[in-house]
Amino acid sequence: MVRRRRWLEKPEPRKIVCMIEKGVRRKGFQRALGLAGYAWAAPYSALGLVFGLVAVLFGARMRVRRGALEVGGGWLGAAAARRCSYTAMTLGHVILGIDEATLDRVRAHEQVHVRQYERWGPLFLPAYFLSSLLQFARGKRPYRDNHFERQAYAQTADGATQGERPTRARQRT
Numbered sequence: 084m085v086r087r088r089r090w091l092e093k094p095e096p097r098k099i100v101c102m103i104e105k106g107v108r109r110k111g112f113q114r115a116l117g118l119a120g121y122a123w124a125a126p127y128s129a130l131g132l133v134f135g136l137v138a139v140l141f142g143a144r145m146r147v148r149r150g151a152l153e154v155g156g157g158w159l160g161a162a163a164a165r166r167c168s169y170t171a172m173t174l175g176h177v178i179l180g181i182d183e184a185t186l187d188r189v190r191a192h193e194q195v196h197v198r199q200y201e202r203w204g205p206l207f208l209p210a211y212f213l214s215s216l217l218q219f220a221r222g223k224r225p226y227r228d229n230h231f232e233r234q235a236y237a238q239t240a241d242g243a244t245q246g247e248r249p250t251r252a253r254q255r256t
């Protein structure tokens with residue numbers, strides 16, 4: 084009985100303190116990494132914010148989902164849906180879409196692009212277009228065979244159809 088109490092009292096509190104310290108350190112590290120990702124992608128986020136604010140002036144709505152600002156709907160969204168092969172586009176931590184339903188549908192795919200912006204920072208768009216150019220030079224599809232798009236489609240559960248509309252429209256970045 085005495086031995087058992089010692090076993091319960093001695094190592095456990097130290098272990099718990101150690102686990103809490105590790106957890107706090109890990110959380111602090113993840114938070115610092117997250118902030119660094121926002122800072123690294125900030126030039127593109129700023130550009131996305133400008134486009135987003137213009138869209139809001141034409142009736143689009145903003146909302147925050149999974150750490151990104153989503154902007155959808157309004158007159159520009161409707162015009163883009165009618166005239167462009169465009170459903171959604173990610174710029175840093177800003178995701179611009181033709182409407183809110185589309186943003187819901189393509190969120191997983193666009194979130195992969197958000198992570199790519201966090202990893203590549205200002206180098207992301209040059210790397211993206213270089214990848215498209217290389218695929219085009221090889222006789223492949225510049226959009227679907229692009230390294231970053233393949234990664235985004237592979238990481239989304241319904242990658243085969245994510246963002247693709249049955250008509251002429253298709254998703255960009």
Ligand SMILES: [Zn+2]
Nearest residue numbers: 232235255256
């Ligand atoms: Zn994409």
